[in-house]
Amino acid sequence: MEIVLCDPGATLPGSYFGDAEAGLIGNRLYLRPDTPLHSMLHEGCHYICMDAQRRATLHTDAGGDFPEENGVCYLQILLADAIPGFGRERMFADMDAWGYTFRLGSARAWFEQDAQDARLWLREHGLTDDQDQPTWALRT
Incomplete structure (x- = not known):
């Protein structure tokens, strides 16, 4: 990318x-x-x-289904910790302020209590391991 x-x-x-x-x-x-x-x-x-x-063929609309969208949201929270001065706490706040919606009412509650399907999707697609560590290298 x-x-x-x-x-x-x-x-x-x-x-x-x-x-x-x-x-x-x-x-x-x-x-x-x-x-x-x-x-x-x-x-x-x-x-x-x-x-x-x-x-x-990517142009503007990334597409994907709901399980992928959940995986994307989970991965962006994980990667937020790699940005000095940003981190997951800021990501939670920014996601909530922007209007991301989750069943439990906040990004933090979803991530901590309701995101098992997103974690599983990422693992099944070889993007994280069972400790939520990235395992991928992009090849284009």
Whole structure:
């Protein structure tokens, strides 16, 4: 995946939600300086979670089904800890503020109490191990 930094205020190519939200086209993740980290990680995790066939035709809508979307949300929370000064606590708050919706009412409650299906999906697709550690390397 190639990260393309666009000028402040520019329209982001491939942005599903518009405004400052990250965009995806092919193997490019489009960002602006004001793109929220949760958006960058979410769209990047969509790219990580999809197969090569979907990546080849990727343009704006990452697609996928509900189990994959849950896997994407779970993975973005895991990866938030790798960003100095951000972390999972900030990710939970940003996801809730943006409007991600979960059955238990918050990203934290979902992650801690209701995300077994997402953890299983990631493991079954070879993206994490049973300790939620990434096990993948992207090949495009």
